Amino acid sequence: MTDPRLLHNDAVVVDTHNDLILLVDHFDRREQPDHFGQFWLPELRAGGVDVQVLPICIEDQFQSEGALRRTLLLIERIHELAAEYSDDVAVCLTGADVDAATSSGRIALVIALEGAHAIGQDPQLVRTLARVGVRVISMAHYARTFLADGSGLDATSRSRLTPEGITALREMEELGIVFDISHLGIGGVEDVLSLATRPFLATHSACLGITDSHRNLGDEQLKAIAELGGVIGVAAAIPFFIDAKSPTAERVVDHIERIIDVAGIDHVGLGPDIIDDYYQHVFGGWVGAPTNGVEYERAEIVRPSDFPKITEVMVRRGFREADIRKILGENALRVLRGVMGVPAR
Numbered sequence: 001m002t003d004p005r006l007l008h009n010d011a012v013v014v015d016t017h018n019d020l021i022l023l024v025d026h027f028d029r030r031e032q033p034d035h036f037g038q039f040w041l042p043e044l045r046a047g048g049v050d051v052q053v054l055p056i057c058i059e060d061q062f063q064s065e066g067a068l069r070r071t072l073l074l075i076e077r078i079h080e081l082a083a084e085y086s087d088d089v090a091v092c093l094t095g096a097d098v099d100a101a102t103s104s105g106r107i108a109l110v111i112a113l114e115g116a117h118a119i120g121q122d123p124q125l126v127r128t129l130a131r132v133g134v135r136v137i138s139m140a141h142y143a144r145t146f147l148a149d150g151s152g153l154d155a156t157s158r159s160r161l162t163p164e165g166i167t168a169l170r171e172m173e174e175l176g177i178v179f180d181i182s183h184l185g186i187g188g189v190e191d192v193l194s195l196a197t198r199p200f201l202a203t204h205s206a207c208l209g210i211t212d213s214h215r216n217l218g219d220e221q222l223k224a225i226a227e228l229g230g231v232i233g234v235a236a237a238i239p240f241f242i243d244a245k246s247p248t249a250e251r252v253v254d255h256i257e258r259i260i261d262v263a264g265i266d267h268v269g270l271g272p273d274i275i276d277d278y279y280q281h282v283f284g285g286w287v288g289a290p291t292n293g294v295e296y297e298r299a300e301i302v303r304p305s306d307f308p309k310i311t312e313v314m315v316r317r318g319f320r321e322a323d324i325r326k327i328l329g330e331n332a333l334r335v336l337r338g339v340m341g342v343p344a345r
Contacts, residue, residue, distance in 0.1 A: 002321055008311040012102065014051040014329035014336070015304065016233035016271035017182070017204035019114075021054050021074050024081070036081050040304075041088055047304030050102045050329060051092075051336070053136055053203060053271075054078055055114035067117035068125070075132050078111055091133055094176075095337030110336065112136035112180065112203070116168070121146035123164050126171040135340045136201065137172055138180035139165055139188065149185035161191040173198050176342040178335060181205075181225070182215075182233075182271070189221060198344060199229035199335045204271035206234055206241045207258040213240050219262045226263035229338075231331045233271020234259070236301035236310070241273070247299040249309040253317060256327060265323050269332035270310065272301055 020040050027035035044052060056074045058067045082091045090101040092108045101108040111133045119125045126137070139161070140150035147165035161169065169192065172179050179200035181192055192200070202225060208216040217225070217232065225232060235241040236252045243251045259268040301309060314324050 002315050004312040004315040005308055007315065007321060007324060008308045008328070009048050011048070011311075011325045012050050012329035012333060013048045013307065014053075014269060014332040015047075015049050015274075015307075016053045016201055016231075016269060016332050017055055017112075017114075017235075018052055018272070018274045018304070019055055019057055020052075020274065021056060021078060022059075025074060025077065028077070037085060041085060043304040044107055047307040049107060049304050049307070051098055051108040051110065051333060052089075053110045053112050055112040055136070055138075055203070056118075057114040057141065058117040067120070071113065071118035071129075072132070075111060075129075075134070078109065079133065082109060092340070093133060093135060094341035095333075098333070098336060098340070110135050110340070112138075114138050114180075115141035115145060115150075115183070116147055117141075117145060119145075119147065119168060121164050123147075123167040123171055126168050126177065127175065130175045130177060134177065135336075136178045136180050136203065137168075138183055138203070139168065140185065141183050148188040150183050159185060160187045161195075166191070166195065169195060173344045176339055176344070178339045181230075189217075193221070193224045193228070196228055198339055199231070200225070200339075201230060201269075201332065201335055202232040202271070204233055204235045204238075204241075204273040206255045207262075209262075210255055210258055211240075211242055215241055222259055222263040222267075226267040229267075229335070231267050231269045231335050232259055232263070233269045233332060236270070236272035237299045238273050239299055247301070249300050249306075249313045252301065252310055253313045256314070257317075260323075265326055266331055266334075268327055270307070270328065272304075272307070274301075274303060 024036050056071050058070055082089050089107045089109050092098045092101055092110055098108040116137050116139050139148040143150050147168050148161050149159040181202045182205045206216045208218045234255045239247045256268055
């Protein structure tokens with residue numbers, strides 16, 4: 001049997017969604033400025049992470065007119081971290097940058113927007129944000145933006161992309177920014193699937209056919225994403241994405257297998273959404289966090305150093321080594337290489 005640890009360490013590992021910059025900011029504000037070096041960098045190394053997508057999620061108190069300022073401050077913080085830890089990480093703008101970083105033993109950082117609150121109703125800001133390094137963008141979080149509705153409104157709305165959202169999508173494709181479909185409401189998903197001309201990511205989603213959550217994707221959506229060459233990064237750390245009560249590495253692999261069955265082996269990756277430690281520090285753990293009153297058990301995958309558990313389960317279930325490598329990172333890396341910084345023809 002293949003040694004899971006050796007395979008994991010040798011494979012390219014791409015994490016398409018980790019909100020770690022929020023926790024770095026949390027400690028910065030408490031005059032503990034080396035949280036990245038003391039905690040996250042060792043964690044990323046322990047998890048074998050080669051490429052880390054860093055989403056900027058705007059908390060409620062910073063939305064509206066404060067969103068752009070908050071976004072730019074967090075982007076600047078990412079650039080500062082890259083300069084401070086230049087031997088270990090690098091902000092990457094193109095697939096070639098990613099390859100150069102990983103070949104030198106550094107972790108490739110890709111700046112993303114989760115919710116695009118900073119864009120407001122001005123799609124031309126997509127170009128401004130591209131200039132400062134943003135390479136992945138989602139249009140909505142749980143609620144409504146000027147571009148689209150989030151999946152949290154599916155029960156009351158099936159709104160399409162707004163005209164500004166359609167313009168923003170075209171801007172992203174023209175500039176070589178990867179579209180992120182996670183969190184987008186069902187009507188917006190339908191629009192993207194009909195309008196997109198390039199592969200995109202669902203950076204942190206799971207399967208509606210296994211777990212009934214508005215955040216998850218149905219089989220027809222999975223197939224359509226695959227037809228466009230896209231990749232679904234399977235969430236692991238957020239309980240209500242993958243399991244009703246107790247999320248485990250086994251459950252993550254259940255979702256991976258479902259995507260393989262429906263969409264094919266080339267269209268699944270990892271987007272664990274490592275935010276458990278953020279809730280632990282800010283809210284005191286999942287209990288008391290905003291999870292609609294449900295008290296979830298602690299997820300088994302809560303830090304990057306837990307990622308090898310997923311590989312262990314895949315090896316135990318008899319996945320081929322080549323397929324495990326695709327899931328761990330090669331699939332997502334294909335999309336990043338093909339789109340990031342590559343203007344549409």
